[in-house]
Amino acid sequence: MRKGISLLIAIVLLTGCRDEKVIDRLGFISTIAYDLAGSEQGNNMLHISISIPKAQPFNERVLLSTYAKTSKEARFTFSRQNNRQIVNGQLRSVLFGKTLAEQGLWSRIDTLVRDPGIDSEVSVVVVSGDANALLKSKYPQYSESRYIDELIQTETKSRDIPNTNLHSFTRDYFDDGIDPTAPLLKKGDMGLEIDGIALFHEDRYVARIAPEDALLFSFLTGNFHTGDITVSSSGGDGIDTGDIMMGSLSSKRSITIRHLDALRDGNHLDVTIKLKIRGSLMEYIGPLKLQQSADQIKLESDLNKYVEKKTEAFIRRMQAVKADPIGIGLYARSSMRYKQWKAADWHDRFPHVKVHVKADVKIKDIGKLQQS
Amino acid sequence: MSEKISPFHIALLVYMIELDVTFFSLPRLIAENIGTNGWIGLIGLSLIAGLNIVLIQLVYRFAKGRTVYEIMERAIPKWIMYPVYVLLAVFWVMLGSFVAKKFVLIFQIISFQTAPSMFLYSLIAVMALYLLTKGIYNISKAVTIFFFFLIPVAFLAVYFIPEWEPIRFTTFLFREAAEGHSFRNWLEVYTIFTGYELVLLLFPYADRSKKIFKGVYIGHFLLTSMYLLLTAVCFGFYSLGQLQSLMYPVIDLLSYIELPFINRIENLILTLFLFANLVSLTMFLWAALTALKRLFPKPKKNALEIGLVVLSALIAIYPKITRDSEALLRAALYAETGLAFAVPILLLLLLAWQNRPKGGRSA
Numbered sequence A: 001m002r003k004g005i006s007l008l009i010a011i012v013l014l015t016g017c018r019d020e021k022v023i024d025r026l027g028f029i030s031t032i033a034y035d036l037a038g039s040e041q042g043n044n045m046l047h048i049s050i051s052i053p054k055a056q057p058f059n060e061r062v063l064l065s066t067y068a069k070t071s072k073e074a075r076f077t078f079s080r081q082n083n084r085q086i087v088n089g090q091l092r093s094v095l096f097g098k099t100l101a102e103q104g105l106w107s108r109i110d111t112l113v114r115d116p117g118i119d120s121e122v123s124v125v126v127v128s129g130d131a132n133a134l135l136k137s138k139y140p141q142y143s144e145s146r147y148i149d150e151l152i153q154t155e156t157k158s159r160d161i162p163n164t165n166l167h168s169f170t171r172d173y174f175d176d177g178i179d180p181t182a183p184l185l186k187k188g189d190m191g192l193e194i195d196g197i198a199l200f201h202e203d204r205y206v207a208r209i210a211p212e213d214a215l216l217f218s219f220l221t222g223n224f225h226t227g228d229i230t231v232s233s234s235g236g237d238g239i240d241t242g243d244i245m246m247g248s249l250s251s252k253r254s255i256t257i258r259h260l261d262a263l264r265d266g267n268h269l270d271v272t273i274k275l276k277i278r279g280s281l282m283e284y285i286g287p288l289k290l291q292q293s294a295d296q297i298k299l300e301s302d303l304n305k306y307v308e309k310k311t312e313a314f315i316r317r318m319q320a321v322k323a324d325p326i327g328i329g330l331y332a333r334s335s336m337r338y339k340q341w342k343a344a345d346w347h348d349r350f351p352h353v354k355v356h357v358k359a360d361v362k363i364k365d366i367g368k369l370q371q372s
Numbered sequence B: 001m002s003e004k005i006s007p008f009h010i011a012l013l014v015y016m017i018e019l020d021v022t023f024f025s026l027p028r029l030i031a032e033n034i035g036t037n038g039w040i041g042l043i044g045l046s047l048i049a050g051l052n053i054v055l056i057q058l059v060y061r062f063a064k065g066r067t068v069y070e071i072m073e074r075a076i077p078k079w080i081m082y083p084v085y086v087l088l089a090v091f092w093v094m095l096g097s098f099v100a101k102k103f104v105l106i107f108q109i110i111s112f113q114t115a116p117s118m119f120l121y122s123l124i125a126v127m128a129l130y131l132l133t134k135g136i137y138n139i140s141k142a143v144t145i146f147f148f149f150l151i152p153v154a155f156l157a158v159y160f161i162p163e164w165e166p167i168r169f170t171t172f173l174f175r176e177a178a179e180g181h182s183f184r185n186w187l188e189v190y191t192i193f194t195g196y197e198l199v200l201l202l203f204p205y206a207d208r209s210k211k212i213f214k215g216v217y218i219g220h221f222l223l224t225s226m227y228l229l230l231t232a233v234c235f236g237f238y239s240l241g242q243l244q245s246l247m248y249p250v251i252d253l254l255s256y257i258e259l260p261f262i263n264r265i266e267n268l269i270l271t272l273f274l275f276a277n278l279v280s281l282t283m284f285l286w287a288a289l290t291a292l293k294r295l296f297p298k299p300k301k302n303a304l305e306i307g308l309v310v311l312s313a314l315i316a317i318y319p320k321i322t323r324d325s326e327a328l329l330r331a332a333l334y335a336e337t338g339l340a341f342a343v344p345i346l347l348l349l350l351l352a353w354q355n356r357p358k359g360g361r362s363a
Helices: A002-017 A071-081 A098-103 A106-114 A131-136 A144-157 A166-174 A211-221 A293-321 A328-334 A338-342 A346-352 B007-018 B021-033 B038-063 B068-075 B078-110 B117-133 B135-163 B183-193 B196-205 B212-237 B240-245 B249-256 B266-295 B303-317 B322-354
Strands: A026-028 A031-036 A046-053 A061-068 A085-087 A093-097 A123-127 A181-187 A192-201 A204-209 A229-234 A240-259 A269-285 A354-365
Touching (some): A002 B117, A031 A098, A031 A131, A046 A131, A061 A071, A093 A098, A093 A131, A098 A123, A106 A166, A123 A144, A131 A181, A192 A211, A204 A211, A204 A293, A211 A240, A240 A293, A269 A293, A293 A354, B007 B135, B007 B196, B007 B266, B021 B078, B038 B068, B038 B183, B038 B196, B038 B212, B038 B322, B068 B266, B078 B322, B117 B266, B117 B303, B135 B212, B183 B212, B183 B322, B196 B212, B196 B322, B212 B240, B266 B303
Parallel strands (some): A026 A085, A093 A123, A123 A181, A269 A354
Antiparallel strands (some): A031 A046, A192 A204
């Protein structure tokens, strides 16, 4: 019996000696950048770079770059160049150049999702410009190896940009009622900058939401609990909000679908998006006397108009490029019968849908100052 | 055979036999074969399995303490039954081996990618042998421990609440199934429940003074709830098309979890599921053992057990790649599902005939 038990323990423990991975001999890729190679490299070639952080010296990294047809082919080249075994297990973000994104990303993302070594929470980022160049640039003020990843993480937390990872991109790509979005990144003067939000039609990048509008856009895409907004609108279109900064924003979105015809065939849809926004006023420069309730109400109604006007403009842009990142299609689908939903592609219906936004902004408090 | 298995242990045993490697692809099987709102279909299929258990319960009631083998041998000559027992034994060994081998192949997607799969398989087989030689009472106790290893995994569902949207369920019922609806497609989903039929063989070991079938129903109910939880999490977390495209959605689900102190926990949790598959392998080997014991009532100590485990390893060599292993396992599960319905019905007919009032006129 004792022999049997020791044999069992021995076999179980010795199994660990197979497929051993010594951490010192591994190169953990943290970021991959993909671009379309220029015409001199051939039309279907990709320009691929990887960044592998080094433990010693701190903050250093290894950067490898090559031209290849697929990302796995590139990996072979990298393995030949590198003194360590290259593994994907710690991949944090993938960057796609804008021109590649315009051609469609699914065939690139497919291989990343398929690889069991890669986590589905890897961030998907579109670079306004050249992804390889962005990855190769040095940003002396920041810890080089984790800069991109940390920037994306912080921005996603403050809810300025969508939290797009391999999972959510795949999910929205496969769903017939919604399209994916991804954060846009660019190289600024001091370092990296968020350049807004990339909107997709299926897997093709078709439009951009500017970074200053990112928060207004995220009102449309879901509920959130943190965030700041600055509004500055004086007089144009009859909306005079002055200069406002609101903090601790929380927002709730609800979407209602109405069919304007009795057939409910989905060709005459009327969509109302209600946004319930609450926040504290942090800064105000303008004509109103905010200690008076009446003026607060006036300001709220101006803010409502501002939010409605801006967000409706976004939606018209989305309709023009047939991209539905909000997922209005999901709600439309739920209001229809299966046959009617399947009768037409949502992308063809979406531009003809009437969408209204009804904002309900309330100023929770005006801070510690009474008089201004 | 002094100790008897209590309903509590039977419940856990049924739960753990039913839970096997099909768990990893369950959400995809449902999305592919049933389509939107497949969880409703899952409830329906679970009720059908429940009806099957009712049949088995009727057998138990009318058998009045006799074993399944005794009932059959009273009606059918032994020279017919013996080859059937051998066939059954080989079939059960095959089924168990395919389950365990498939687990090994899936496990190798994540870890030990280049190790020979038969080496990993033999580790499981050795553990199965240890369990098998200890008898069913001790197996049921070991299963209890394995059950408590696995049950906390259910709490990970909480992690997916922020990303979970009921709108992804859609309002359509059973639409978008990849190949439309057919008996075969629904059967494919139904096979996730196979395992409860082994209760037929547990009759002589169960505590007759207690309601053992309460245990069977509770075990089956618990498993159905677990499957429903998994399906509900997946249908709100993935889009339907995505779910249909993922080979093993459960592994993807686990890989999504990132805790502050650890990520990629699928490596750890996948290992826990070893126990569920070990139980399935052990119990099917045990079923084969009961059949063989009719042929060899007084075998040499552990000879049959060792023979069965060696046979299982030999069979497991055959499926070398996941595609083959998938196809073989599916075929074996279809056959087992057939047996699960056919055997109790046959037994009930035999019992009706054997228990007919004495002196009554025969038709």
